[in-house]
Amino acid sequence: MLQSARKKERDPEGRMPLVDHLRELRNRLVKSLLAIIIGMIVSAYFYRDIMEFFTNPILDAVGCKYSFTELARNPDSKQCARIVQNGLLSPFTLALTVSMSAGIVLAAPVWLYQLWAFIAPGLHKNEKRYALGFVAAGFPLFATGAYFAYWTLPKMASVMLEFSIIGSDNQLPLDDLLQLIMRMIVVFGLSFELPLLLVMLNFGGLLSGRRMAGWWRAMVLGITLFAAIATPSTDPVSMLALAGPICLLYFVATGVALLNDRRRARREAEGLADDEASDLDLTPEDIGGAEVVSAPRRSPESRDSTPHDGASYEDVT
Template sequence: MLKSARTANKAPKDPEGRMPLVEHLRELRNRLVKALLAIVPLMIIALFVAKDIGDFITDPLPLCTSDAEARALAEQGERCARLTHQGLTSPFGTYVKIALITALVAAAPVWLYQMWAFIAPGLHRHEKKYAMSTVAFGTPLFLTGAALARWVLPHAIPVLLGFSLDDSENLVTVDDMIDVSIKLVLAFGLAFQLPLVLVLLNLGGVITGKRMLGWWRGMVLGISIFSAMVTPTDPLSMLVLAVPITALYFGATGFALLNDRRRQASDPDAHLADDEASELDLTPEPVRASPRVPGQSDAARHDGFDDAT
């Protein structure tokens, strides 16, 4: 009985997803609470395995076991480092930081769904289809970029340590190592989203494949500059990021060209702007005789036409 009364008092939902500002804020609050309910328990669980995760993140760093080993490597032109914590509370802060990052990654399906559920009522049907495709293709692309970043780290760190002065000792903090790893993973993962963004812009009619193909020189140069900025200074890291993104860009361009051809075949006027008129078909057509009005005799028609036609 109480449930029926609540159902009767509940306002009906707008079929187009419209609601007052207060309802939007209440909906946002509920979505955030549900996301936190998934993140907080995972963070507590991750605290128990934060040490193993931290060891995995700092594994690419070549460590010195003794001063003698550091001197021997320095004579051979190689460098190693000592992993340190700064401050009394730094180890605990590192544990919390690793646990939070792990929980955010593990709970990504939950908070991504909550974000999607918040914006989905205001999208059209084709926009929802594109959004789902973005998640389906964007996740493997991001994971591929993250895997490449993980592969680059063991090759890039010795190059960075090689710039050390002869009589210097490398002290690398755990926080610094975590920050470098996260930034590199994010840079690689987000860079791999470029072809997906271009494909979505083409599907939305914003850019054409012909225009994307005309950008290839500037895009290759821009991708190379971006790769040199976000990766360490060695050429290998730059090539590992630049070559796949360039290949994905040309793949997205090929998809856009095929999509434009398909769109042109189904709609000859698809290439026209909104304020541009289509060409007129001025081919003459034969004029057929008009149908006879009921009650009209054939004598009133001359060569199949009456006085009106």
């Protein structure tokens, strides 16, 4: 009983056999999948509300006064653009895609915690603190980028529909429209993660703050070009609304990297922490041709004549 209890105790450093690692990974995956399935079921119940949340701003921007549900009930209403669905299986596959995407988002706290619980035992105290800080900063940055995409899409839709031929009925396939919305949200969200990526490279010792400060002209130009391409609108307000925050976040990341470089230099001057291993110096050294003095070999006669306590070494008994 005592031995089995000891086996169940966890190693404080997170070490365990490979079979236990695989078993724990399986349990974490099962819990994550169950959370996603529950999120999909809940999202399927609010399927139309989720659709209206993304489509109504675009319909309002192009002059339509009806929501997605009201347009389905009043197909003869006057509008400048009509949302359509093509194919017999299109409504089902679209509902499944929306429910799955929303379920993954709703279950994000669960599967993110399961991922963290799986990798956290193998991290040092400093690595855990850095990982939690990066996750805590990454989620608000991605959410901010997603909000800017959601705010920019109606303006982009109104500009794009101005190229339509006068008198024509512009039909917007719902699946293509939602794919465009999701693509814009992901692109904008990931673009707001650029400063965090630079800070991670700096904390990993791969990029210095001084080099980031020297790149500011090229980075501002690249960010502005990206904003101009990602927001195809005639007014500069939407472009500056995307480029301005990213440039500001880049300068904030540069300041954080410079402060981290100073902290690292001061830390190296003070010495290593208790849980860090020092670098091994494998450079061969010249020992100056010192002679190796071996112990004198004793003759059998002297070995036999040496008094011992008890029997001699040659006595097999």
